[in-house]
Amino acid sequence: MNEEIIKLIDLQGIDSEIDGFDQEIKGKEQEVGAREQSIADKEAEISRLKALAEELAQNQRDLKAELEDAQVRIKDRQNKMMQVQTSREHQALLKEIEENKKLIKANEEKTLQMMEQVEEIEKNSAELANLCAGEKELLVEETENVKKAVNKIVSRKKSILERRTGLTPELHPGTLKRYDMLRQKRSGAAVVPTKNGVCQGCFMALPPQQDNDIRKGEKLNFCPTCQRILYYLTEDTEPADA
Numbered sequence: 001m002n003e004e005i006i007k008l009i010d011l012q013g014i015d016s017e018i019d020g021f022d023q024e025i026k027g028k029e030q031e032v033g034a035r036e037q038s039i040a041d042k043e044a045e046i047s048r049l050k051a052l053a054e055e056l057a058q059n060q061r062d063l064k065a066e067l068e069d070a071q072v073r074i075k076d077r078q079n080k081m082m083q084v085q086t087s088r089e090h091q092a093l094l095k096e097i098e099e100n101k102k103l104i105k106a107n108e109e110k111t112l113q114m115m116e117q118v119e120e121i122e123k124n125s126a127e128l129a130n131l132c133a134g135e136k137e138l139l140v141e142e143t144e145n146v147k148k149a150v151n152k153i154v155s156r157k158k159s160i161l162e163r164r165t166g167l168t169p170e171l172h173p174g175t176l177k178r179y180d181m182l183r184q185k186r187s188g189a190a191v192v193p194t195k196n197g198v199c200q201g202c203f204m205a206l207p208p209q210q211d212n213d214i215r216k217g218e219k220l221n222f223c224p225t226c227q228r229i230l231y232y233l234t235e236d237t238e239p240a241d242a
């Protein structure tokens with residue numbers, strides 16, 4: 001088989017392996033990113049709950065002030081009762097006292113409801129804070145593990161990159177340029193095998209004459225449909241598993 005084809009198969013194997021490493025690194029970084037996002041979401045929810053609790057506390061203070069005003073009004077009307085002469089005036093004061101008592105009762109019910117709400121909010125907030133603390137511990141651990149894993153991948157990648165650097169000068173610059181362009185356009189697969197006369201990149205059947213040429217492997221062959229570089233898969237050309 002043509003030396004250039006063998007080198008291209010080798011180069012494709014190397015680049016696929018590098019792509020795999022990059023994917024692996026990305027996946028690990030995404031795991032950490034998802035954990036960070038989860039923590040950020042919980043922290044945002046805690047802030048929201050805190051603001052809500054503050055709002056409710058302010059409402060409770062307002063209600064307390066209203067309640068105190070109503071109590072003052074009741075005292076005032078009760079004092080006036082001693083001084084009024086007519087039964088009409090007396091009735092009017094009684095009515096006002098009754099209205100203020102109703103206001104106080106409604107006010108107390110509202111306050112109680114709010115206290116329950118605040119309690120619920122504080123409970124939820126504490127649960128979230130707990131979860132957050134746990135996740136932060138995990139994040140530290142995960143970040144450390146990912147760092148180690150990425151370092152391992154990077155050193156594996158480094159040695160294979162060295163192989164690549166040794167290989168590329170042996171290829172014709174035009175071929176290399178074409179290879180790089182195909183890698184960009186065809187999701188990283190520039191060199192693909194044929195199987196039973198079918199391109200394994202785009203799965204279109206090849207003209208029988210071209211299939212014969214590919215089997216002979218004397219020159220570079222390109223798929224007429226996807227333009228990928230083709231080779232005939234034999235035991236000798238089977239790329240080693242990454």
Ligand SMILES: [Zn+2]
Pocket residue numbers: 199200201202203204223224225226227228
């Ligand atoms: Zn093709």
